[in-house]
Amino acid sequence: MLIMLVGDKLSHIFSKASSFNIIGAQLCTNLNWIEISTNNLLWAFQMSPLSILSTATDTSGLKFCTVKMAPSTDWDEIKRLAADFQKAQLSSTSQRLSERNCVEIVTKLIELKLIDVIFTTDGKEYLTSQQLVKEIRDELYVHGGRINTVDLAKELNVDLTQINTSVSEIVKKKEVQLVSGYLIASYYLEKIAKEINEKLQLQGQISVGELTLQYDLPADLLQHNVLERYLGKIIIGKQDTSEPRTFYTEEYLTRTKAKIRGALVGLLKPTPVTVIINHCNLTDRLFMSLFDYVKAPGVLTGRQAGAMYVPSCYTKSQNDWVVNFFKQNNYLEYDALSRLGISDPKGYVKRIFTNDDLTFLSTCVIGSQIKQQLETELEECIASKTYLDVVSLLPSVLSSTDIENILESLLKNNSKSTMLFENTVFSNNYIEGLKQSCMPITQKKAENVVRSGKYQQFHYEKQLSKSVEMSQQGHIDHKAERRDERRRKAASGKGGGGTQGRETKTKAVKKHPRSSKQAVPDSDSDEPSNMTKKQAQLEIITIDDVESIIKDVLENEGLDDLVGQVAEYLQRGLNQIALDIAKEIAEKFLQDASQNRKQTHTSAQDKINVLVNDIKLYEKGIKSLSSEQQAQFIKYLLKSLGGDVLAELCKYAANQCNLSLQTDTLTVEQRNKIINDMSDEYKKPLAALNGSLSEQSLELFYHALDVCLSECGMILKKVDKKKDKLLIQNHREKLISELENCDDPALSLHIAVLAIFTLVTQNMLHASGRQVPAIVNFLKAHITEEQFEQLQSCQELVTKFLTTSEEEKSGVEEKLHEVLPKLKNMVQDIKRQK
DSSP: OOOEEEOSSOEEEOOOOTTOOOOEEEEOTTSSEEEEEETTEEEEEEOOTTEEEEEEEETTSOEEEEEEOOTTOOHHHHHHHHHHHHHHHHSOOSOEEOHHHHHHHHHHHHHTTSOOOEEBTTSSOEEOHHHHHHHHHHHHHHTTTEEEHHHHHHHHTBOHHHHHHHHHHHHTTSSEEEETTEEEEHHHHHHHHHHHHHHHHHHSEEEHHHHHHHHTOOHHIIIIIIIHHHBTTTBOSEEOSSOTTEEEOHHHHHHHHHHHHHHHHTOOSOEEHHHHHHHHTOOHHHHHHHHHHHOOSEEESOSSTTOEEEEHHHHHHHHHHHHHHHHHHSEEEHHHHHHTTOSOHHHHHHHHOSSSOOEEOSSEEEOHHHHHHHHHHHHHHHHHTSEEESGGGSOTTOOHHHHHHHHHHHSTTSTTTEEEETTEEEEHHHHHHHHHTTHHHHHHHHHHHHHTTHHHHHHHHHHHHHHHHHHHHTOSOHHHHHHHHHHHHHHHOOOOOOSTTSOOOOOOOOOOGGGTTTSOOOOOOSOHHHHHHSOOOOOOSOHHHHHHHHHHHHHHTTOGGGHHHHHHHHHHHHHHHHHHHHHHHHGGGGGGHHHHHHHHHHHHHHHHHHHHHHHHHHHHHHHTSOHHHHHHHHHHHIIIIIHHHHHHHHHHHHHHTTOOOSOSSOOHHHHHHHHHHSOHHHHHHHHHHHHHTTTTOHHHHHHHHHHHHHHHTOOOOOOOHHHHHHHHHHHHHHHHHHHHHOOOHHHHHHHHHHHHHHHHHSSOOOOOGGGHHHHHHHHTTTSOHHHHHHHHHHHHHHHHHHHSOHHHHHHHHHHHHHHHHHHHHHHHHHHHHO
């Protein structure tokens, strides 16, 4: 056993025992304890003068003892102590230390801060911080100068926190740096600098971006600590001044210049810079920086994206083409110049033809020869009283705006003698001849518009709109306005039937802008705002009428494309003539208006009395039903017969307001339209009556009806109960007669149910097909059980027939035809019983 003691002035070596392998020994600073480590065990001996306090044996069979020793022990005492220690070693022991005891001893020493060790992650080993630093350096070297701290913790079996603590001490010496969790040594950066140089010499250029992906290192680290640091030393190249993260070799720049010059010399037409760059496999920045050094035979249109390279040979050919084309045709098109690559056509033409008399238009530029030819042809057209097609004398590339500008300058002195349509100039004598050919139809249409009442209705609406406008401004008395309207209605009368008796607005054909100065202003407009500000004229002669007359004449001249524009111009003048004719004719119809109004009033009053009487009779029948079912029947009654009453009142009011109707039967939409077009005198009561139809209340309907009848000057006749009984009897017989002649199963069931209801209650009922099941349930208490089952069976068959598929309909239809005679017989039996 070998023991080294280091104390105040002591340094001794003990003899070695074969059974006890001592790794090391250390004297504590207080000189009261000595630590001896053997294999993986650590023992502590208390020192006192030359005495062995105790002995012990570990789990492997090794012995140790506790020696008491004074600090001033001399050599003899040491020898005696060694002998005692050997004796203790060779002697048998009564106790052994387990591994757990050893751990507890070490833990106790750590608590007493006698030792400072680092635990491994499994807790089976200890090491000092100096040893951990040494092992970290060794691992960094083994991994080539770069290692992740997480991997380092796994390799050394030490907690990552202890690794980070030791790494911070290593980094302080600046030979190693910590980057993104990696320990990187300076010799590693030097190694990758050599690799980068090899890659640069091979490729000719290199960027920090691609190196970042290759080495998984930050761009700033690679640029500043590797590329810029070793540039000119290890890395042989040149840094791009405009892009510091790109590096080239001189050979690469020389080759690139030659490549660019070769590509530019081979071009014969303007080419986008992007095409050249893609062809040479370069970047935009590199191309632009080297372009000035290649002395290319051409110029760039710009230094931004989308720039073009224009060769000098192309510019010369371009100028020659422009000059030759203008000499031959006396015009130049801007689009053609743009296709040649000229970005500013007008400025280019001014620079080339400085001494020529040019006219710049929106799409092209023309010379003086074209204008001189136009002036000559226009003078000939006026003298011969015909027309001139301008398009045939002008280049085909000119737009309508260009032609208009040219003609306006030529027609300034001849505006009273000519008329311009599209691209054709007409003399006024030619247009007047077309107008005279349309006069017969103008006379005929004026007569027809008065007979139809359209002319009278137009003037009434025109006066009404003016009155409304004045009332909105607060400058008219409403009562006086209402009295004036009644006087006008009594004086104007009805001029006959027609299509709604009001102006039907026809969309005007768009007037060509060139004819705006010569033509009569068009009062019709497509804009609703213009209609509200200014009343449009009544259109008696339409454009289609004029076209039908002048079409053949113009088509024979080859001017079929101008038929619409000429007809539009002529229509305005002809329509004014037709209005004057219509005014004279309308005055002749005013005398017969009073008689027509009186006949209309009597007829409408009689029809309304019949309908209202029927509604009251049906109301009695509805009251026989339960209160829950009455609402549905009242709703249908108002919708059907109530709607008929409203329709009669609408037709009467329309007649009073000079609104002609196309048909005797009015739909809901037509009723609403008529109500909206009426004056307030009829509009408000009729609108209230129309609203009561959806309220499901007969009281509201009767009240609204009384108001309407009062406004129309009508009365309801008193009810005659004797006549009511006769009406109910006639209604019943009519239903039975219709049932006998009906072959449709669903309709037969509907009629039969209504007939039975009338027979058992002595009241009429107005119902739809959907309400048949409710009536059948009501009749259950008024007919026999057998009759009810027969009626219910027929109802089920009808329902099945209406809802079943086409394949099963034939079978159900056969059953219905078998049941139908029984249904008719049942109605006759009930009639005989009653």
